[in-house]
Amino acid sequence: MATRQLSRSAADFLPARKTLTALTRAAHDCQGCDLYQRATQTVFGAGSAKARMILVGEQPGDQEDLQGKPFVGPAGRLLDEALRAAGIDRADVYLTNAVKHFKWTPRGKRRLHAKPGSREIAACRPWLSAEIEVIGPDVIVCLGATAAQSLLGPSFRITRQRGELLESPLAHWMLATYHPSAVLRAPDEDRRHRMRDELFADLSVAAKSLSNRL
Numbered sequence: 001m002a003t004r005q006l007s008r009s010a011a012d013f014l015p016a017r018k019t020l021t022a023l024t025r026a027a028h029d030c031q032g033c034d035l036y037q038r039a040t041q042t043v044f045g046a047g048s049a050k051a052r053m054i055l056v057g058e059q060p061g062d063q064e065d066l067q068g069k070p071f072v073g074p075a076g077r078l079l080d081e082a083l084r085a086a087g088i089d090r091a092d093v094y095l096t097n098a099v100k101h102f103k104w105t106p107r108g109k110r111r112l113h114a115k116p117g118s119r120e121i122a123a124c125r126p127w128l129s130a131e132i133e134v135i136g137p138d139v140i141v142c143l144g145a146t147a148a149q150s151l152l153g154p155s156f157r158i159t160r161q162r163g164e165l166l167e168s169p170l171a172h173w174m175l176a177t178y179h180p181s182a183v184l185r186a187p188d189e190d191r192r193h194r195m196r197d198e199l200f201a202d203l204s205v206a207a208k209s210l211s212n213r214l
């Protein structure tokens with residue numbers, strides 16, 4: 001039983017035929033880790049199956065959990081702004097998260113974001129791998145440390161390698177930058193402005209990597 005618990009993951013719920021529609025439907029019933037128990041619903045990725053760019057966040061937030069769509073809260077609005085500034089149309093990208101259920105702790109009537117652990121990230125990775133396999137993007141952008149940990153490994157540090165185009169077996173290029181939520185949570189206005197500028201610049205680098213492959 002203990003072994004079964006340890007090896008539990010989204011892999012047990014993958015459909016035989018992988019299309020975005022089949023994956024989305026199957027992920028709805030995923031019990032690959034305990035996070036499904038307290039979340040409203042699975043928040044699967046959204047966007048074009050032909051997207052050349054996939055952006056990967058951490059996990060759905062409060063609004064995403066309620067609406068069932070990724071990046072619809074305040075962080076999503078900042079991401080929209082950054083995409084527009086980089087000349088990227090949101091309709092041309094695929095947005096998803098490393099973990100598909102909202103992990104939270106109660107604070108009074110509020111649900112506060114709780115960081116997913118490495119076992120939850122690993123348990124959910126089969127969904128992310130399947131999304132990448134089906135779409136076959138040219139560039140993957142990791143938004144924040146959780147996405148970078150899932151796709152680039154635990155030793156990757158955003159503080160050291162943020163904004164660098166990296167070669168990867170998963171796409172022609174990978175790049176990691178801040179999660180928009182981290183920008184919004186910056187401890188003071190100076191830092192918030194600096195992180196916002198860096199996020200915008202990093203997405204421009206990702207956009208240029210696409211135009212270089214035209």
Ligand code: SF4
Nearest residue numbers: 030032033100101124
């Ligand atoms: S977080 Fe991922 S692995 Fe865990 S139950 Fe949700 S979809 Fe499944």
